[in-house]
Amino acid sequence: MIKKEADKPLYLSVILNGAIFFVELAFGFITNSLALISDAFHNLTDLLAVFIALISRIAGRKPPTLKHTYGFRRVEIFAAFFNAMILFVLMAFLLRESILRLLTPINPPKTLIVFLVASFAFLANFASAILLHSHRKDDVNIKIAFVHMCQDALVSLIVIISSLFYGFSFGKYVDPIATILVSLFVIKSTISIFFKTIRTFLEGVPYGLNIKEISDFVESKYPEVSIHHIHLWQNGPDEILMTAHIQIKGESSIKVVEELFTNLKTDLEEKWKISHITLEPEVSGCGENGLISNSHWN
Numbered sequence: 443m444i445k446k447e448a449d450k451p452l453y454l455s456v457i458l459n460g461a462i463f464f465v466e467l468a469f470g471f472i473t474n475s476l477a478l479i480s481d482a483f484h485n486l487t488d489l490l491a492v493f494i495a496l497i498s499r500i501a502g503r504k505p506p507t508l509k510h511t512y513g514f515r516r517v518e519i520f521a522a523f524f525n526a527m528i529l530f531v532l533m534a535f536l537l538r539e540s541i542l543r544l545l546t547p548i549n550p551p552k553t554l555i556v557f558l559v560a561s562f563a564f565l566a567n568f569a570s571a572i573l574l575h576s577h578r579k580d581d582v583n584i585k586i587a588f589v590h591m592c593q594d595a596l597v598s599l600i601v602i603i604s605s606l607f608y609g610f611s612f613g614k615y616v617d618p619i620a621t622i623l624v625s626l627f628v629i630k631s632t633i634s635i636f637f638k639t640i641r642t643f644l645e646g647v648p649y650g651l652n653i654k655e656i657s658d659f660v661e662s663k664y665p666e667v668s669i670h671h672i673h674l675w676q677n678g679p680d681e682i683l684m685t686a687h688i689q690i691k692g693e694s695s696i697k698v699v700e701e702l703f704t705n706l707k708t709d710l711e712e713k714w715k716i717s718h719i720t721l722e723p724e725v726s727g728c729g730e731n732g733l734i735s736n737s738h739w740n
Contacts, residue, residue, distance in 0.1 A: 451573035452496040455587065458566045459489035459594075469559045473552050478559055480539070481597055485563065488590040491525045492570075495587045498522075502678060515678025516642075522585075523639040529590065530632045536597075537625040540618035547614040557605040564598035567591050585635065593628045600624065645675040648682055651714060653733050659713070664706060666691050671728065671735050674716075683718040684710065687728055699723050 462485045470478030498521035506513040571591035574584055600620040607613030638649060647653060653672050660669045671687040688706075690699065707719045 449496065449499060451570075452492055452499070452584075452587065454573055455492045455570040455591065456489060456496065458570050459485050459492060462563045462566050462594075463489060466559055466563055469555055473555045475552075475556050478556060478601070480536075481560070481563060481601060485567075485594060488594055491528060491590050492587045494521045494525060495584065512677050515681055518678055519639050519642045522635060523643070525587070525590070526632050526636045526639065529593075530629060530636065533593075533625045533629045533632065536621055537629075540621040540625065543618040544615065547618075553605050553608045556608075557602060560598050560601035560605065564595055564602060567595035567598055571595055589628065589631050589635070593624065596624045597621070642676050647674045648676040651682070656710070656714065657733055659709075660706065663709065664702065667702070667706075668731075670731055670733055671722075672733050673735075677718075680715075681718065682714070682716045684716045685720045685722070687722045687724055687730075689724040693725070 463482050466478045466482035466485065469475070470482055495518075498518045501517040502513070502515045504514045568591075571588060574588040574591060603620065604613065604616045607616050641647075641649070651674060653674055656674075657669050657672065661667065668689045668691070669686050670689070671685075673685045674682070676682050688703070690702075694702070703721050703723070706721065710716045710719055
């Protein structure tokens with residue numbers, strides 16, 4: 443279930459980023475500051491990213507239907523993938539522009555106005571990051587929005603620092619150098635999120651989980667069973683699913699099996715946060731003993 447507690451910070455982030463965009467764009471044209479104009483459109487991109495994250499969370503709370511039995515949690519994963527692509531392209535563009543400005547420096551605009559506007563942008567982005575901080579570990583969309591806000595705050599800080607050195611001969615080089623460093627850092631974080639969403643799309647085993655470790659735990663704590671034919675994948679940011687065959691050694695009543703499976707599911711949920719578990723009981727076995735099925739490839 444998607445918690446609504448994180449919706450309010452996202453709404454506030456949308457408002458803050460909207461304000462940053464209009465203020466920076468207006469003063470960027472007034473002062474003829476390319477840095478402020480670029481940062482304004484940078485924040486517009488992030489405004490769209492946070493808005494997409496918010497819409498995806500709302501859609502993800504829609505209950506399952508007869509045509510979509512797993513619900514709509516994948517909407518959040520798609521949004522995270524889309525946001526990661528936007529952030530990657532944006533950082534690649536800023537990286538290119540920074541290199542070009544190192545090769546062909548430009549004259550800086552008026553220091554005071556740029557300093558004040560960039561300070562406003564920094565404080566607003568920093569406030570947005572604080573709002574999203576406590577929810578970033580539970581939701582990949584919140585995490586990428588948090589990365590957006592942190593990166594925005596850093597970029598605004600770069601503009602602030604650069605404005606302090608506009609009067610020096612080397613001041614025009616400070617902004618592109620710092621932007622290159624930040625861009626590389628953000629690209630690294632974005633690639634990590636990109637691969638996590640791809641793994642979810644391909645229904646791979648979620649990061650941090652190991653099928654062999656789960657199997658060893660089950661067969662160690664429950665020596666009367668063996669587990670095989672395991673499928674482990676992720677539907678949404680906090681929704682991990684698992685199916686497995688459980689071969690029961692000896693004969694047991696239905697009541698005993700149900701009690702065993704209840705305890706087993708509780709252990710798996712508590713230890714690995716697996717929220718949806720389907721177990722198939724066996725006595726004589728299904729002909730496969732491997733942890734994963736190879737029947738589709740024979």
